[in-house]
Amino acid sequence: MSSSAPTAPLRPHAEQNYADELAALATADDRPRPPGWRLSPWAVTRYILGGTLDDGTVISPKYIGARRVVEVAVATLATDRALLLLGVPGTAKTWLSEHLAAAIAGDSTLLVQGTAGTAEEAIRYGWNYARLLAEGPSEAAMVPSPVMTAMAEGRLARVEELTRIPSDVQDALITVLSEKTLPVPELGTEVQARRGFNIIATANDRDRGVNDLSSALRRRFNTVVLPVPRTVEEEVDIITRRVADLGRSLELPEVPAGMTEIRRIVTVFRELRGGVTEDGQSKVKSPSGTLSTAEAISVVTNGMALAAHFGDGTLRPADVAAGIHGAVVQDPVSDGVVWREYLETVVRERDGWQDFYRACRETGR
Structure with missing residues (x-):
């Protein structure tokens, strides 16, 4: 049986597609970096908006728009507040979310895709039911969510289309964002977020009334509105x-x-x-x-x-x-x-x- 060479991914992740740019920025970046960050806020902003480094490396722009919008988003993630990117369809919310995670954490893959069918396990944790039935509750039987993994490893988690997630599932984020802790009552333990953890969520403002955010959850986010292109x-x-x-x-x-x-x-x-x-x-x-x-x-x-x-x-x-x-x-x-x-x-x-x-x-x- 003949074998063929593996093909390239149809859509590489941002950290794969722009690995050379991220490496060049990391080398040139001599500014303070928040705990757990691969780049400083200045370098993250340069990666998003593009420019030319002192060594001649050209950084391609990933987002075309107001610089202040990007600066506010980056500054938010350097604090303990989560970031909500809000805008009409096509304002590059997902695109910006992915590139922010790639530049800050070096990994944009810890993703929860919000839909009407998103269950609480997607935000908290689930179970390998074969092991659960055979062994009972244990860490080995647990299936961590992207949010739990990000907490444990001090990385960024992304939640896409937050307002499409049922309200009771959304509220699973409240303890995570306020206490930076995810309780696991079945094991009598908890996962405490390491420094570097945060969440980037996106929401379509045309979806108001679908599953509006509770006031308690909205307070945990700093909302940045992405405008439609001006010209x-x-x-x-x-x-x-x-x-x-x-x-x-x-x-x-x-x-x-x-x-x-x-x-x-x-x-x-x-x-x-x-x-x-x-x-x-x-x-x-x-x-x-x-x-x-x-x-x-x-x-x-x-x-x-x-x-x-x-x-x-x-x-x-x-x-x-x-x-x-x-x-x-x-x-x-x-x-x-x-x-x-x-x-x-x-x-x-x-x-x-x-x-x-x-x-x-x-x-x-």
Whole structure:
């Protein structure tokens, strides 16, 4: 039986993908580091925002936005307060959470993914039931959660989509965050957090009312709101960088001359999201979907694949039209009306957009 060489991970963790940058920062970093941190707060911020080190090493920006937002987030994690990254979909909450954990703890994998079905064991601990039945409660039969592991080892745990977790499960975090202790009554013991432990949580502010945080839990977090990109140029920059990263990991051929379509996608999404055209002259109806930066990244990535494998290698309107239609028209009835009206009253009249208009019209039929 022949064996083949192992393939690279489809999506390396941040600490794997940017290992060279993290190593260069660690070498150059001569500033004080909080207990358990791999880098100083200054170096973590430089890793997130990018820059050039004294030795010429270029640190790529991981987050495009206000420097103060990142500084507040990093400073929070240097205290005993947990960090809650709050924002609409597509504001890079998960992306920032992962890179903060990679830079501070060297490990972004201690993750609890919040859903309606997340159980308390995901935050506290569970049991290997075969051993539990055979031996009774013991440390060997215990299955620690990512939060328990982070406490025991002085690392960062990440909790994604906190407000999607049932309220009674959320409240399992209160003792962890207030007392820095996780009791294990079955064994008559507890796990005390080591220095360096903290939690980064994310939440979508469109989910208010799903499972709102209790006031007791919210007080344990310092909330940092991540804004949507302020300008077209900023959003185009974010999408271009993320699409380039995804394209490399998926080994998609580079697509030249794609900036025209990326800028069009950003313009369409921002106008429909904001309810007004870019020049401020005309109001437009907004669809039911979020039309986030993350969705724009998905549209462009899918368009790159179409252009590379079924086109001439250049990103064109026909490559992105189906993706835009799918992102905008979530409800075939109401959103379909909004999209058709926008095409006829805005896109059709815009100079240089006729090819884009025709491609979107053809896709919507």
